[in-house]
Amino acid sequence: MSTLTERRAAAIAAAETDRQVRRLYAVAYAASRTSALMLNPWTSAAGVQHATARTAAARSAATRxxxxxxxxxxxETPYALSFITLAERRVTGPRAEVLAVANAARAAADVEPDETRRxxxxxxxxxxxxxxxxxxYFGLDHGRRTHVLHLQAAAARYGLSTTG
Known part of the structure; x- marks a missing residue:
């Protein structure tokens, strides 16, 4: 039989582990909520950058x-980590690529003097x-993926940088 001191130490260790898992959940939920910016078609380049940075910070915190x-x-750790994985998919997926094209096109149009090119x-x-x-509503399936590639090619023809 274990002594009262041993059981108390085990309970304290279990409580500390639960507290750290709750911290992991908080980090994961925050990353998931922030990465939801990628679902909004009007997210600015600053919003994309913010979501990307917060997701990277969440992965780093989760690793620690x-x-x-x-x-x-x-x-419960795998479930909490799934939120960070979802956030990473959002900020590196096709939506991020399309948002980069849209934001680059907007920035270029704002300074373009030629009306036709604008x-x-x-x-x-x-x-x-x-x-x-x-x-x-429909996802970016294969047909839409080719549309993404078309948009990126059009951006390249305009000389737009869609990275970073």
């Missing part, structure tokens, strides 16, 4: 929390934002 005793072995850039922006809006 997993090194604490008992957190990696806790039964019209083309606005059209490219609207096409990209409409694709994201439709993807909210």
């Amino acid at each position: 929390l997993l090194t604490l005793p008992g957190v990696a072995e806790h039964e 019209y083309g850039l606005r059209h490219l922006e609207n096409e990209a934002r409409n694709l994201i809006d439709g993807a909210r």
